[in-house]
Amino acid sequence: MLVKHCVISALTRSTSHSPSSTVLRRQQFLVRTLCASRTHLPKLIKAMSSTSEADAESVLRTVTPTLDPKRHKGQAGKIAVIGGCREYTGAPYFAAISALRIGADLSHVFCTKDAAPVIKSYSPELIVHPVLEESYNISLHNLYVLLSGFSEEEKRKVQDKVIGEVDKWMERFDCLVIGPGLGRDPFLLECVSKIMLLAKKFNVPFVVDGDGLFLVTDSIDLVRSYPLAVLTPNVNEYKRLVQKVLNCEVDEGNAGDQLRSLAKQIGGVTILRKGKTDLISNGEIVKSVSVYGSPRRCGGQGDILSGGVFETFSPSESPAILGCIAASGLLRKAAALAFTKHKRSTLTSDIIECLGESLEDICPAS
Numbered sequence: 001m002l003v004k005h006c007v008i009s010a011l012t013r014s015t016s017h018s019p020s021s022t023v024l025r026r027q028q029f030l031v032r033t034l035c036a037s038r039t040h041l042p043k044l045i046k047a048m049s050s051t052s053e054a055d056a057e058s059v060l061r062t063v064t065p066t067l068d069p070k071r072h073k074g075q076a077g078k079i080a081v082i083g084g085c086r087e088y089t090g091a092p093y094f095a096a097i098s099a100l101r102i103g104a105d106l107s108h109v110f111c112t113k114d115a116a117p118v119i120k121s122y123s124p125e126l127i128v129h130p131v132l133e134e135s136y137n138i139s140l141h142n143l144y145v146l147l148s149g150f151s152e153e154e155k156r157k158v159q160d161k162v163i164g165e166v167d168k169w170m171e172r173f174d175c176l177v178i179g180p181g182l183g184r185d186p187f188l189l190e191c192v193s194k195i196m197l198l199a200k201k202f203n204v205p206f207v208v209d210g211d212g213l214f215l216v217t218d219s220i221d222l223v224r225s226y227p228l229a230v231l232t233p234n235v236n237e238y239k240r241l242v243q244k245v246l247n248c249e250v251d252e253g254n255a256g257d258q259l260r261s262l263a264k265q266i267g268g269v270t271i272l273r274k275g276k277t278d279l280i281s282n283g284e285i286v287k288s289v290s291v292y293g294s295p296r297r298c299g300g301q302g303d304i305l306s307g308g309v310f311e312t313f314s315p316s317e318s319p320a321i322l323g324c325i326a327a328s329g330l331l332r333k334a335a336a337l338a339f340t341k342h343k344r345s346t347l348t349s350d351i352i353e354c355l356g357e358s359l360e361d362i363c364p365a366s
């Protein structure tokens, strides 16, 4: 109760103007998340904590918002992917479109200028912002920089411009997913670390995946103790996190406890470790999702998952761990369905096509 009171007061103080409904919802969400973590999570999770395998279908039913005719556009989720560069345009598209396919109302992508026309051409549904800059692009356009190297002053100017573009929108988002197809350009990653700070300032929840995890592994304080952060590492990303944070190797014989220690060590962020069985922990409890999925390991399935986590995580205002369980269960069910239809030729786009059918099966629209 005291924690709740303190958090509400702090949040009220930090908002000088009358808060918009998005801000208010986010504040309530943060309060719920903080209080939940202080009290070892609410009843639903307590009830699940005696078994390690989560009941993904009932969690999905719990977190999926009903289709209410009184609701207006945006109330089922306004989300943004920070990712997409010269090399990777598929990953941010997969994440953004998956969120729309499972119920979000608006899906934005903030990517580099080169990637934007390509991502726009995949779908008119996405709102694409060509704002991120890679260092090679800046050097090409600035002779001074070419001759003298990239000065601190130039760097700051470009970064301020990028952050300004994102800042205009930040308050409107219910959740971000940071990293699919971001690439590893140091200048771009520096900008993205500032975007993370901005998201934290506005209490916007975020999912970190792909190259966002490369950034975070190197600068773990970017997410440390932020209760609204979810990390979704694959096998390699997890290995790097364990090595960096726990200073040891991945211990498969003790996977659950190691994941719990890792999440605890990062201040109670939620981690979804992807693999044959998905393992999820917030530093207190560990849940697994091993619903049968697909034997196809085509690239992009993790991107669907990150899109799914941030959609199921945000509008339901449930603790992050439930969003992870719901997204994992849904992706796996869709992957299984796609595989029955397409067998060896199953691609990530086929799995996305099956998201609606899988969701309808578990949680009918009417």
Ligand SMILES: NC(=O)C1=CN([C@@H]2O[C@H](COP(=O)(O)OP(=O)(O)OC[C@H]3O[C@@H](n4cnc5c(N)ncnc54)[C@H](O)[C@@H]3O)[C@@H](O)[C@H]2O)[C@@H](O)CC1
Residues within 6 Å of the ligand: 087, 088, 089, 090, 091, 092, 179, 180, 181, 182, 183, 209, 210, 211, 234, 235, 236, 237, 299, 300, 302, 303
């Ligand atoms: N179509 C696209 O645009 C895609 C872009 N992607 C993006 O590509 C970037 C790099 O992600 P990666 O996942 O490739 O980076 P990783 O560092 O995870 O993987 C690098 C290498 O590890 C190998 N690997 C994969 N699973 C393994 C396993 N179980 N054991 C041992 N080695 C394994 C892969 O063959 C790959 O060559 C990210 O930004 C990501 O979001 C991916 O999401 C895939 C789809």
Ligand SMILES: Nc1ncnc2c1ncn2[C@@H]1O[C@H](COP(=O)(O)OP(=O)(O)OP(=O)(O)O)[C@@H](O)[C@H]1O
Residues within 6 Å of the ligand: 210, 233, 234, 235, 274, 275, 276, 277, 278, 293, 294, 295, 297, 298, 299, 300, 301, 302, 303, 304, 305, 328, 331, 332
């Ligand atoms: N060996 C496996 N068997 C069954 N399902 C798996 C296996 N490995 C991963 N998955 C499923 O695929 C999903 C994506 O995990 P994966 O490890 O492929 O992510 P990723 O490497 O980040 O993908 P991406 O190519 O999008 O970057 C996981 O949530 C999990 O449900």
Ligand SMILES: [Mg+2]
Residues within 6 Å of the ligand: 209, 210, 234, 302, 303
């Ligand atoms: Mg990935």
